[in-house]
Amino acid sequence: MFKTLTTTLLTCSLTILCTLQTLAQTTYCNPMDIDYKYNFEQLNENISYRSGADPVIINHKGEYFLFVTISGGYWHSKDMLNWKYLTANRWPFEDMCAPAAVSVRDTLFLFQSTFESRPILYSVAPEKGIWEFYNRWTPRLPKDIGPWDPALFHDPDTDKWYMYWGSSNVYPIFGSELDYSKRLAFKGDYKAMFWLNQYDHGWERFGPNHSDPFKPFTEGAWMTKHKGKYYLQYGAPGTEYNVYANGTYVGDDPLGPFTYAPYNPVSYKPGGFATGAGHGNTFQDNYGNYWNTGTTWIGLNWGMERRIVMYPAGFDKDGQMFANTRFGDFPHKMTTKTWTGKGDEQFTGWMLLSYKKPVTASSTMDTMAAAKITDENPRTFWAAKQNKPRESLTIDLGGEQEVKAVQVNYTDYKSNIFDNKPEKVYTQFKILTSKDGKKWESAADLSNEPKRDRPVAYIELAKPVKARYVRYEHIYVASPVLAVSEFRIFGNGFGKAPTTPKSFTAVRQKDARNVDLKWEKVPVATGYNVLWGIAPDKLYQTYQFWHDEPNAFELRALNVGVPYYFRIEAFNENGVSGMSEVVGIK
The missing domain is CATH 2.115.10.20 (Glycosyl hydrolase domain; family 43)
Structure with missing residues (x-):
């Protein structure tokens, strides 16, 4: 009886803990965190993916x-x-x-x-x-x-x-x-x-x-x-x-x-x-x-x-x-x-801390290197030599930052899953943080939650954590290969936001559907947002660029016969710059 009571109390405690963690979540992040399904499209090519x-x-x-x-x-x-x-x-x-x-x-x-x-x-x-x-x-x-x-x-x-x-x-x-x-x-x-x-x-x-x-x-x-x-x-x-x-x-x-x-x-x-x-x-x-x-x-x-x-x-x-x-x-x-x-x-104001940051992995299969999990490209990925517990990915943020959320995006690489049985298809992992790379603390543990599949797992931490290193520690995924396309870390740095980009220009081409955009790069920027629309107070469209991409771009999304207006802002780990002056074209 005592053993049964103890088990019941433990189960109730875990349920309450999971409920509190769920209730504490107040944010979301695209792509949506749902249990995407393996489906019949894969039968056409005999490939397995969610x-x-x-x-x-x-x-x-x-x-x-x-x-x-x-x-x-x-x-x-x-x-x-x-x-x-x-x-x-x-x-x-x-x-x-x-x-x-x-x-x-x-x-x-x-x-x-x-x-x-x-x-x-x-x-x-x-x-x-x-x-x-x-x-x-x-x-x-x-x-x-x-x-x-x-x-x-x-x-x-x-x-x-x-x-x-x-x-x-x-x-x-x-x-x-x-x-x-x-x-x-x-x-x-x-x-x-x-x-x-x-x-x-x-x-x-x-x-x-x-x-x-x-x-x-x-x-x-x-x-x-x-x-x-x-x-x-x-x-x-x-x-x-x-x-x-x-x-x-x-x-x-x-x-x-x-x-x-x-x-x-x-x-x-x-x-x-x-x-x-x-x-x-x-x-x-x-x-x-x-x-x-x-x-x-x-x-x-x-x-x-x-x-x-x-x-x-x-x-x-x-x-x-x-x-x-x-x-x-x-x-x-x-x-x-x-x-x-x-x-x-x-928008929370939580910035991307992980872009192109150094990564170490516990193991690597072939050429699917760990660096691919911070390139912000869902079509590149890291794969471990074996799908087993404690395989890990560790990102060095380059300095102490305030970490507030993470997103883990799995890749279905050489998967052989052709059903969605919940007892088999689920994901579990831990998120650990460290200030020095030696002493580690748990920030999230999905093994404490009811089992469910989360191929785009977004975890808002219960409270912000100051850390330089963030680690994904693997527990379980159904696919025969452990593969991760992106391990995204969000929060805020302690430095200064970038300054507003200078010399922003927009020149419409002879083909009025196209406009050539150009700006001066800001040395400490992670990326840029170009905002545009049909009036200075209607800049509802956004095109995001990374700092390591060219600072000139041909935007091919305009409507013929419509005047447009453009502005640009820069962002990094610490925040967002002010907007540039509005540039108009006819």
Whole structure:
């Protein structure tokens, strides 16, 4: 009896400890820290990797539900920080690609991408995984049109229903009204909403940094109604590039006509670690704040290997839609109130401490060197000789810094995992810190938490730690090879922030979709943010550069016939400089 009581008390203590640690987490960091799933895409090439794309987050009765391409289920959260994976009593006969979801009154509706007859599901208890068939929806569409990448929209002011869809570099985004009296069958004909126009819209051009002449793709429709205007959003130009983004057309009616927004793209993150922000959705949290989700690119095992991101978003006083990707893959505070402006106050100010810092590893497989875990590139990685406990990575920050959070990004290298059994697929590790490299203290220990898979594990430390050395100590990962693409450390140094870059210029080319940017480097900078937009007070776009990259860049994302304005700032471990003067071009 005493042994049983002791075991019970120990279990309760660990549960309370884990609960307190969870409650203490107040920040998040992109890519999102969820248990991404191994999926059927890997069967095509017999390669094994975790992935997630095409996110839809729905606020349903004050709680949040996340649906992701081919994940075998979905996620539920009450705070947008802690996400619990759920499976359903009913699920399509094959897994869902690019699902659509909408909350209407007490019901959550769910529909998958399809070219054939598929049902719309509904649930009044999605937090319990209980779903029912709403209909046996049969599209009356020609071959190849879909509805692929669908979006369901309910207009609360008219009580009318609509569907939008499209995923193609041939066809446009389509739309149609649905007939609620006939279980959401088409009401009348569907029609084209708009096509891509890469000849006038620089950001819609295909390839890395919009450099490929291949015809671009549009996909990922989503509709948001704001102050009587209808914002029909879409992803372009292709998911497997750093410039994957979300744009919008605006209209006075759910089926248009729609006008191209001259400030596009809305959500754009071509630089930094988590690049790409396209094909997501826009939703409001419980405080009325808007968020924009998207797909960030990994592309190591296959071009469609991806992760999920979310950014503060909104509409300014003129109705311009925006998403804030400035420092978008650095830690941000989770919202607890209605924010002002464009959500800049959600940035914690915790800077990246680990960029290109020296690393030592307990062992190294072949040429997959430890230095690759600090290069801010998810497609390079370190691999240990063996996947065994106590393998380690140690980063020397070069001096004592205040460490506040870490992010561990795993790589699926030569993985042989083709299921998601929780007793097998989970991750565990420890984070240790030291001031001298000799005496080590524990900063985080995932073996004290319930087992779960965290291929993008973000750990906010319970309290800041002053340290020069930070160590990842391995415990368990399911893959046969222990591989880490990035071990990112966040906090603040004790030195000075960089000065504002000088001689910043922006010269528009004869091809008005392009502009040449140039600036003087700041010696103590880690990197730079170029901010731009269609007015001096609307600099909603950000392109991040590293200090060791060239200080001249051809930005190929502009819209023809639209004037632009630019500023630049520098950042390092200690903070962010002031902004340069605004530079305008016509």
